[in-house]
Structures are given as structure tokens and as C-alpha cells.
Amino acid sequence: MKRVLISDPTLRDGSHAIQHQLNTQQLTLYAELAEEAGIPIIEVGHGNGLGASSLQLGESSLSDTQMLETCRNILNKTRLGIHVIPGFATINKDLKNALDIGVDVIRVASHCTEADITKRHIEYCRNREREVHGVLMMSHMAPPSELAAEACKMQGYGAQGIIIMDSAGAYLPDTVKSRISVLVAALDIPVGFHAHNNLGMAIANSMTALEAGATILDGTMRGFGAGAGNAQLEILIAVMEKMGYETGIDLFKLLDAADTAEDSFLKVPYVNSTSIVSGLTGVFSGFAKPVDRIAKKYNVDPKDIFYELGKRKVVAGQEDIILEVAVSLSQSRQPMI
Amino acid sequence: MKRVLISDPTLRDGSHAIQHQLNTQQLTLYAELAEEAGIPIIEVGHGNGLGASSLQLGESSLSDTQMLETCRNILNKTRLGIHVIPGFATINKDLKNALDIGVDVIRVASHCTEADITKRHIEYCRNREREVHGVLMMSHMAPPSELAAEACKMQGYGAQGIIIMDSAGAYLPDTVKSRISVLVAALDIPVGFHAHNNLGMAIANSMTALEAGATILDGTMRGFGAGAGNAQLEILIAVMEKMGYETGIDLFKLLDAADTAEDSFLKVPYVNSTSIVSGLTGVFSGFAKPVDRIAKKYNVDPKDIFYELGKRKVVAGQEDIILEVAVSLSQSRQPMI
Structure with a gap:
């Protein structure tokens, strides 16, 4: 044993x-x-x-x-x-x-x-x-x-x-x-x-x-x-x-x-689409809640944020980058004038 | 590939x-x-x-x-x-x-x-x-x-x-x-x-x-x-x-x-305690809903039902045995007179 x-x-x-x-x-x-x-x-x-x-x-x-x-x-x-x-x-x-x-x-x-x-x-x-x-x-x-x-x-x-x-x-x-x-x-x-x-x-x-x-x-x-x-x-x-x-x-x-x-009190976690992208791109799982919140606020896809965070190889303590990424994704979708 | x-x-x-x-x-x-x-x-x-x-x-x-x-x-x-x-x-x-x-x-x-x-x-x-x-x-x-x-x-x-x-x-x-x-x-x-x-x-x-x-x-x-x-x-x-x-x-x-x-419409399944016992004992997963329903009715633990079903090696189509097991578990807990 x-x-x-x-x-x-x-x-x-x-x-x-x-x-x-x-x-x-x-x-x-x-x-x-x-x-x-x-x-x-x-x-x-x-x-x-x-x-x-x-x-x-x-x-x-x-x-x-x-x-x-x-x-x-x-x-x-x-x-x-x-x-x-x-x-x-x-x-x-x-x-x-x-x-x-x-x-x-x-x-x-x-x-x-x-x-x-x-x-x-x-x-x-x-x-x-x-x-x-x-x-x-x-x-x-x-x-x-x-x-x-x-x-x-x-x-x-x-x-x-x-x-x-x-x-x-x-x-x-x-x-x-x-x-x-x-x-x-x-x-x-x-x-x-x-x-x-x-x-x-x-x-x-x-x-x-x-x-x-x-x-x-x-x-x-x-x-x-x-x-x-x-x-x-x-x-x-x-x-x-x-x-x-x-x-x-x-x-x-x-x-x-x-x-x-x-x-x-246990809220049962399940593997949603954002979590899957988080695992695929190797970004800290603890980012899920702030990413969801910020994605909603800036009307961007949380999966796109995770992809960008993965490219930048961010780690815990760099939560401010989530905001920066969301803003940049949101702006890149603005029509050109 | x-x-x-x-x-x-x-x-x-x-x-x-x-x-x-x-x-x-x-x-x-x-x-x-x-x-x-x-x-x-x-x-x-x-x-x-x-x-x-x-x-x-x-x-x-x-x-x-x-x-x-x-x-x-x-x-x-x-x-x-x-x-x-x-x-x-x-x-x-x-x-x-x-x-x-x-x-x-x-x-x-x-x-x-x-x-x-x-x-x-x-x-x-x-x-x-x-x-x-x-x-x-x-x-x-x-x-x-x-x-x-x-x-x-x-x-x-x-x-x-x-x-x-x-x-x-x-x-x-x-x-x-x-x-x-x-x-x-x-x-x-x-x-x-x-x-x-x-x-x-x-x-x-x-x-x-x-x-x-x-x-x-x-x-x-x-x-x-x-x-x-x-x-x-x-x-x-x-x-x-x-x-x-x-x-x-x-x-x-x-x-x-x-x-x-x-x-x-997708109700996200998660691995609850009954499901774990179902896997451990090798009983068909499709039994989960009827087992839960019958366990509640006879006030017995669904996990105990699954254990007994595992011992009996039941398979799909034998759903009537769930009822039999629940009744027997429920009776075995009756105080002797």
C-alpha cells in the first residue's frame, strides 16, 4: 500500500x-x-x-x-x-x-x-x-x-x-x-x-x-x-x-x-469555453472571473482576451493587463472613419 | 496528421x-x-x-x-x-x-x-x-x-x-x-x-x-x-x-x-457523489435519474442503492430492480419489534 x-x-x-x-x-x-x-x-x-x-x-x-x-x-x-x-x-x-x-x-x-x-x-x-x-x-x-x-x-x-x-x-x-x-x-x-x-x-x-x-x-x-x-x-x-x-x-x-x-456553499465549477481556452493557452485559471467581468464591460469575447493573455505569457499579479487587452480588442473592432 | x-x-x-x-x-x-x-x-x-x-x-x-x-x-x-x-x-x-x-x-x-x-x-x-x-x-x-x-x-x-x-x-x-x-x-x-x-x-x-x-x-x-x-x-x-x-x-x-x-438547454452535468459510486461499482450511468427519484421516495441513500446494484451486476433494461433494492434497503432499516 x-x-x-x-x-x-x-x-x-x-x-x-x-x-x-x-x-x-x-x-x-x-x-x-x-x-x-x-x-x-x-x-x-x-x-x-x-x-x-x-x-x-x-x-x-x-x-x-x-x-x-x-x-x-x-x-x-x-x-x-x-x-x-x-x-x-x-x-x-x-x-x-x-x-x-x-x-x-x-x-x-x-x-x-x-x-x-x-x-x-x-x-x-x-x-x-x-x-x-x-x-x-x-x-x-x-x-x-x-x-x-x-x-x-x-x-x-x-x-x-x-x-x-x-x-x-x-x-x-x-x-x-x-x-x-x-x-x-x-x-x-x-x-x-x-x-x-x-x-x-x-x-x-x-x-x-x-x-x-x-x-x-x-x-x-x-x-x-x-x-x-x-x-x-x-x-x-x-x-x-x-x-x-x-x-x-x-x-x-x-x-x-x-x-x-x-x-x-460549493459552487460546482464546470469546464466552460473560456476555461478550455485558458488551459490551451496556459493562462492562470484565477484570471477567469476578472476576465469575464471585464469582457462583459467592454463587450469583447472572454476567449479572445485569454488568447491574447496567452501570447503575452502573463502570470498572477498582472491582472491589470486584462483591462489593457480588453480595451485594445474593443478598439480594434471600431470602424475606421 | x-x-x-x-x-x-x-x-x-x-x-x-x-x-x-x-x-x-x-x-x-x-x-x-x-x-x-x-x-x-x-x-x-x-x-x-x-x-x-x-x-x-x-x-x-x-x-x-x-x-x-x-x-x-x-x-x-x-x-x-x-x-x-x-x-x-x-x-x-x-x-x-x-x-x-x-x-x-x-x-x-x-x-x-x-x-x-x-x-x-x-x-x-x-x-x-x-x-x-x-x-x-x-x-x-x-x-x-x-x-x-x-x-x-x-x-x-x-x-x-x-x-x-x-x-x-x-x-x-x-x-x-x-x-x-x-x-x-x-x-x-x-x-x-x-x-x-x-x-x-x-x-x-x-x-x-x-x-x-x-x-x-x-x-x-x-x-x-x-x-x-x-x-x-x-x-x-x-x-x-x-x-x-x-x-x-x-x-x-x-x-x-x-x-x-x-x-x-444544456444542463451541465457534474460528477456528484452518486455518479462516483456508479463509476466505482460499474453500474450504468443512465440509472442515475431513476435511482435519485426512487431513493427520495423510499428515504434511502442513492449511493447505497448503487452499491447494491453493483453487487447484482444489473444492466440497462433492469430498472425494476432499483425499486426492489430501495424497498429492501428501506425495510432493513426498520426497527425490530
Whole structure:
């Protein structure tokens, strides 16, 4: 029986799906359900992580402190996790506060080619004796060898695991396999995969990651997450059971939990046409909501915006470019005088 | 460039998702969209195919004649297809009528171990010079060698292609690969795959089928179909383009068509907990609606019904067993006196 660590960012990546408007009742319910089903880690917070609530990225209805304390009060066996992007989250204010509240697992994340910015945050968490994983986002944008070099940096800073994210849902099984294999060979610490479903491959890519040696997987209930959503946790666990992997999660309780959570707040994501183009062009799934909003305002096709964003290779934090692209698409359609 | 024939049963398998209540406006719109996007074949009718409208399986709001004539009047390049299960569809009445209306492609289907019942229907269609494919449903229930033997029978009757259906959404890529490879080796005619998404594998399984030598794939817009739905056609085409397969479908027009059809009538299927259990236990996805209805009536968990149906290895046409199982589950919970 191969053991796999499951981390569930329903209350973090899912925030993207409802513009970061999770409330206390929803957090409480979900934390109770996760504890009951035996989910090892739940990640909580703004879609872009700790300290990311802002005009540019969208404002959370609750502060980081409110969200983390709500879940901390309930969780016992299930560990409390956060997603931390240096630049959004400062060490002295945001990270110190989160660790004081009692966060168990910290994921320090950067764009796939910028691991350098994670050094001080990783070291800070290790010094305070917490479990720290390094995360490389938009990992399809770097070739396997470069990804391995960046991951090795994070390992050097003290990361105890490396997760690569398919932030645009752009991977197919072959590209997952090549990247995970290279990372597993290059690192001495566990390797993980975080899928998105834009090309309908979230479950297949996750299983491929396991076959290639990954031992950490992310999944969210009903796939609740940015864009087309993540790997749907209940399916992931069902398929893993069928394939002989052990996670400690009770599948039946998980299925019941998903039904309850869906009734309460999970907006089920599905793969709409814009999400498909987002996956095809390799643009961050979290752009889906602002792109839809701005497309409507400027009366342009959101798919055309995603195509242009793909050409420009934009990444999270460059949301202002959406507006620029929409304006330019809208003007290019004006009749000549 | 490898050429793949796409057949789209949105207006047939999708009928399961809305209890066979498609109306003339929806059929008309969809046929126009399919024609515009260049979809090679659309399959039209009751969820269980020609002549299947009944109390037991659910009654269509339109007759087979009305549905087929509506689409026939619009289609030009796109060919008109039907799904035919001998036993539901008679030759002299149903099949003769459909061919008189001008159906182009006939799929004659049986349970995976009962190809014998397709002989006369296949021969009738060949005699009238139409394209005929043989379909083996619930194909996960037979091992590869038996499936190949049944497929060879259909080839012997005159079938010009063989499609295996994952009617329960129970396959994983490995099981698709082994079955398709054996079929491709055993047959002289094209082999196809029809996926369902209960275990999140519809797209991955379809791509695996192509790698193993299949040259016919089924997909429906937004995945509209029985249970957790089919392979989502827009994703399938996007991924196939990325992998270098040729289908003749215009991806952009298809994405627009899916948006339009969704606005008009496509109820987007998602993978709910019952669908996952249906895939795990290998029970026909088309049971989802009646199971939900009967579970509610007898106040039992639909997931428990699916587990019991899986143990009994039921197949389509045995819908009466749902009721029996629900009654027995409901009674087993009565307190002893």
C-alpha cells in the first residue's frame, strides 16, 4: 500500500470561485466535515494566499486572522495549512501572525522561475519549527530541468516537500510525467502535484504524478477552485482506492461531506469555453472571473482576451493587463472613419 | 496528421440528463450549431435509442419520427445517426421508418456479451446501403478476449466499425488500453470508444483509446449525457488539436456553439457523489435519474442503492430492480419489534 499525503485547498483555491467571499459559517462547516472525513490538511485563505486580499486581486470578506482562527478552533487531527506568496505576505506581519494563530503547514510559493524570493519565508517557518513545503506555480512555463533547479533551491532553503502547480490547467499526462520524474530524481524530499481541470485532465494528471513518484496530491471537494476547478477530491480518493493507494481519508464520509458542503456553499465549477481556452493557452485559471467581468464591460469575447493573455505569457499579479487587452480588442473592432 | 471520426450523441445520450424531454426548438438549434461547427455525425433520439420510449425507461416528449425529421430537415454536411438496441427497436417498424426518414449512420448496440442479437438489424441496414457500426455496451463487464470475440461477430454480420461503451464510467486508462489494443488487433474495421466521466477520466480514457489505435470517438457538448456525462466534446477537440489529431471540426465555432447550446438547454452535468459510486461499482450511468427519484421516495441513500446494484451486476433494461433494492434497503432499516 503506497501512502500519499492529501492536502485540500477547497477553502483557499475555492475562494477564487466565489471572489474570496467565504463566510464564518461556511468555514466552520467545512472544517468540521474535513475533520470527520479524515482529510490530513486543509488550506485556508484568500485565493492568492496569505496577505493577498487587495483591490487588485479582490478583497476577502474575512481577514486572514478571522479565517485562520475560525478553522483553528475546530481542527484537531486535520492540520491547518496556508498558501504564502512572498510579496503578498510579509514575514513580520502576515506570516508571524499566522504562525502565532497556530498554522501547522506552510506552503511558500513563487512563480516557477523565481524560487529565490521564497528563501527568507521558508527559513522563518523552519526556525519556528513548522512544516514547510515549497510551491512552484505556473509550472508548465519552465522546462523540467529549470523546474528541478528551482526546486533544489527551495530544498536548500529548508523546504520539506516541493509541489508543482498546474495553475493554468495546461498539462497533459506526458508533460506531468516528465516533470515529476525529473523532480523526484533531483530531490531528497517528497514531491507533489496540484492539478486544474481546464483540459479535463485533473484526475488523470494527478494519477500520472503518483505513478511518476509524487507522494503529495492536492484536491478540492467537487473540484471547487479557480477557473475549471481542481482535481475533484472525492473522485481522486475513489480512483486512488481502486489503484491501491492509502490516504487515511474515509471515502464514504468524504462523499457525504461533499454533498453537505455542496448544499451549503460549493459552487460546482464546470469546464466552460473560456476555461478550455485558458488551459490551451496556459493562462492562470484565477484570471477567469476578472476576465469575464471585464469582457462583459467592454463587450469583447472572454476567449479572445485569454488568447491574447496567452501570447503575452502573463502570470498572477498582472491582472491589470486584462483591462489593457480588453480595451485594445474593443478598439480594434471600431470602424475606421 | 491522424484522422479521427467524431460522433456526437448530445441529442441522444443527453436525453438521459433531462429525462428524454428534448423539444423541437432545442433539436433545431443544436442541429444548426453542429452543422456550422462541422461535427461529422450527430446521434439523435431517446437516451436508450430508437423505439426505447416507454414507461419502464421513460417516455420521450417527441416521437422518434418527430426528432429525426426535425434534424433531417436541417442537416447537410453533418450526418444523422441513431442508436439502435434490438429488443427496443424492431426492424419492420422502427428501423425501417428511421431509414425511410433518411438516417445516415446506424449504430446497432447490445450488451457486451450479446452481439448475437444485432445480426438481423445490422444486415438490414447493410442491405439498404447505410453505414452501420456495432456497439458493445457496458464493455467493462467482459474481459478483452471475450469483447474481441463479440466484436468479431458484429464484423461478420457486416458492421463497418465497432464502438465499445464505458456505460458506467468505470474504466481507467490501463483498462481502456488493453481492450482497445486487443480489438484493433482482432478486427479489420475501425474501432471506437464512448466515454463517461464518473471517475473523471472521460478525456484521458478517450485519448488513451486513440493512442491504442482507436479512430472513432464519441463526445457531447459540455459533456451532456447520462450520469456524470460523456467526454466533453469541446475539451476533446482542444486536446486532440494539441496532440496533432485531425477531426474536421472548427474548435472556435464549437466553443461558441457550446456556449449557445448551454444557454438554450444544456444542463451541465457534474460528477456528484452518486455518479462516483456508479463509476466505482460499474453500474450504468443512465440509472442515475431513476435511482435519485426512487431513493427520495423510499428515504434511502442513492449511493447505497448503487452499491447494491453493483453487487447484482444489473444492466440497462433492469430498472425494476432499483425499486426492489430501495424497498429492501428501506425495510432493513426498520426497527425490530
